[in-house]
Amino acid sequence: MAKRIILLTNLGSPDSTSVKDVRRYLNEFLMDERVIDVPYLGRLLLVRGIITPFRAPKSAAKYKTIWTGEGSPLIVITHQLAEKVREVAQMPTYVCMRYAHPTPLSAFKKIVAEHPDAEEVVLFPLYPHYAMSSYETAVEYVKEVWQKGRYPFELKIVEPYYDQPDYIEALAASIQPFIEEKKYDHVLFSYHGVPERHIFKRDPTGQHCLKTADCCQVKSPVHATCYRHQVMETTRLVADKLGLTRHSFSVSFQSRLGTDKWLSPATSDELAQFPARGVKNLLVVSPAFVSDCLETLEEIHVEGRETFMEAGGTLYTTVPCLNSNDDWVEAVVKMIKGDS
Template sequence: MAKKVILLTNLGSPDSTSVKDVRRYLNEFLMDERVIDVPYLGRLLLVRGIITPFRAPKSAAKYRTIWTDEGSPLIVITNELAEKVEKHSGLPVYVCMRYANPTPAYAFKQILSEHSDVEEVTLFPLYPHYAMSSYETAVEHVKNAHRIGDYGFKLNVVAPYYNHNGYIDALVATLKPYLVKGKYDRILFSYHGIPERHIFKTDPTGSHCLKAENCCSVESPAHEKCYRHQVLETTRLVAGKLSLTESNYLVSFQSRLGTDKWLTPATSDVLKDLPSKGVKKLLVISPAFVSDCLETLEEIHEEGRETFIEAGGELYDTIPCLNSNDDWVETIVDLVNKV
């Protein structure tokens, strides 16, 4: 039997809340050609000359509002998840990040130092949906480190699992305790946003995505890499298991960057508009994030609440991410075992 190891990969986090560390993190993140997909020199000027100098101090202040005694919530949660997956699977589990530390090369070095006879490393991206700026860049980053290192072990990759029963059931389990009849006027599924051009770029047909109003519900090979289709499918499956009608919930996209056309509606706009439409009590879940981080703890939980309440909302609750929930751990192990 092959000696098998699991490698979890997540987004990453600054090493600290200092402006210097946040600036370094943002530079690495935003210089990723799959995040800001413009030619290198233009990206360099935009990121290091305009975005990072202004954004780093503000982001550092935001990170300070969520930082714990143990450090970055995302890093702490991912490490807790790794421990539980290791215990449940009986396999060694390691962690690496797409940006900052620990790097894939560091994780591979750890693996080989402790398991010199390893034959297979199964990469589990902590991104349920395919997008070039999340799942794709994380996977390619690890693949590149594996290729450069010329390691003797095989690298397997778990495919996007946006419609996997275990993932859907885990989301349903987080929602159920909140679904007291009449407590909320709506449920908002807020997903990380991406530019529309990323949708076009990952459409292998070149003629399906965003070409028709119902493109995400018309079967197509494009759906294998279509982020919009996949998040709508996740929402549909969760809503179905909870017997929600379309009048019970909404879908929106958060964390917009820049002035390009992004997927709509924007979460910030939805939160401003809902109270005027009679939605005064709102429940928010962010299924694209499986680990609580700046985008959920600060942007959704704090900024989102302020936006909604200032617009006339009365009740605003947010659901924690899957983090290290037992059913989520079981799902990861199940998906790894199927590779």
Template sequence: MTDTPGTRAVLLMNLGSPSSTAVRDVKTYLHEFLMDERVIDYPYLFRKLLVDGIIVPFRAPRSAEAYRRIWWDEGSPLIVITKRLVAELSGRVDVPVQWCMRYGSPRPDEAMDALLHANPHLREVLLIPLYPHYAMSSYETAVVYAQHWHRKKRYPFQLSILRPFYDDAGYIEVLSTHIQQFLKPDHHLLFSYHGVPERHIRKSDITSQHCLQRTDCCDVASPAHAYCYRHQVIRTTRLVAERLQLKTEQYELSFQSRLGKEPWLRPYTAQRLEELPAEGRKKLQVVCPAFVSDCLETLEEIEQEGKKIFMEHGGESFQMIPCLNTIPAWIALLQEWIHQFVSGDRTMIWNELQNTKAG
């Protein structure tokens, strides 16, 4: 059965950004971000004391300066790239496309309001979280937040969800081909993923007895892998390395953006950037597949600060490979997923968030 026009739509969801580089706006953004119970999953009162009493007051001025170093004339790189992505997609698909953010503006309900206002017969919206991997603090919190607004405002349309695409053949092909354009044979390749606390991995384990319970947990088949960030980033790395025919000594993976002193996923990117030159790997390329859009964590943490660390410890050459951003192949892949959705193919779609344990 063919849908009548205006019954389906798409909503892209990204992380978010401060509205400006002013300290007050960065404070507002950091408060919303860090008070998310899926980012800092401590009891509310302790989390509030930690965030508002310690982290935000000290971190906001430094973060504001970091944002100023990567801010574009048009605004936040993440916001600008997301807008461009939607504009490109809107010209290629036959359904309306909107965008929203997990933190900051626009909220999911604001985007849903706009979709429904323009399409009063809307029956289903496909939410596309722009995160390849499942993590409490990224994919899960984005979906839960969108579902919260969907329920609260009692929208008449169904909200469906694009599943994590970390091992999707099309995504691996697009990512691999993109990386291949930049590869230098005499450079070491570091896959740097956003880090998460080890407790998040354990909390997301639906079996309660697999993740981080054995050294080879990511290699032993388990239902937990559907929600295990560590397994999924390892899987992405291996698939890309196979596609690029990389030898094991030519690449490695690490985790960046550690916050606090408790154990996070290892190895730590900052530590590896210090160590690699002494190991003879003085020429380095870094790619950040946890992100599809360049943002503070790639443009400042890796391209600027990461390069500084590496070069100060004896490095000779450093290059960050940009995210997929708005390259034609990435847009074409999103277009294909949307086409599948419109045609009734549910292969890539969840009707509900499957993992209820972590929340």
């Protein structure tokens, strides 16, 4: 049997909470043409001339509130997951990030040095859903580094697993104890947002996405690369697994950037309006993230709580990401081995 290696890839994080490191990270992240998809010169002016100079100090301050003694939560959690996956799969397991460190290049160099007999590297993106600014950019970047390096092993990529039973089971299991513990008025599934133009760009027909209110429910090959459909499907499957009634949960989108039209409704708007609609006790889940990070620990857990409580909410609870939960580890291993 060919010697297989596992490579987990995640978004990435600044090397420290210093403004300099955060600025460097934001420049790399936002200059990605799949994140801000405008021509290079316009993107350069926008990112380095407008966004980063103002955003870096504010982001650095936010990172300081979540930073641990070991470093960035996202990096620490991803390495913890890798350790558990390595143990359960009994396969060498490595980590790389789309932005900052460790890079795919450093991971491939380690694999070659430590396992010169490797025949196949299985890339597992820690993004359940397909989006050009997350799953796609991570996969394409790793592929590019692999192709340039002419490495002696094949690269196999795990497809988005937004509807895979083991992922759904692990996600539902992470939410279940919270539902059993308290009676919530509502469960909000908050996903990372994307501009609507990203959805249009990944619709090869140009005739399906966002053309009708029920486009995500109408069967179509477009769904293979439609972020909106995939998050709606994850939500439906998890809600069914948890036995949630139709009006007891909803979907929203967070982390907007700029003034373009993004997927709606916005999480911040929903949190501000829920109490007036009678939702006083709220449970929030962030399924687009499998590792807790700035967007979950600060934006949702801290800022989101402030918004909801100031609007008149009574109870606000957030569900941690899957992180390195045992059933999530089992799910990852099954999907890598093709058993899911």
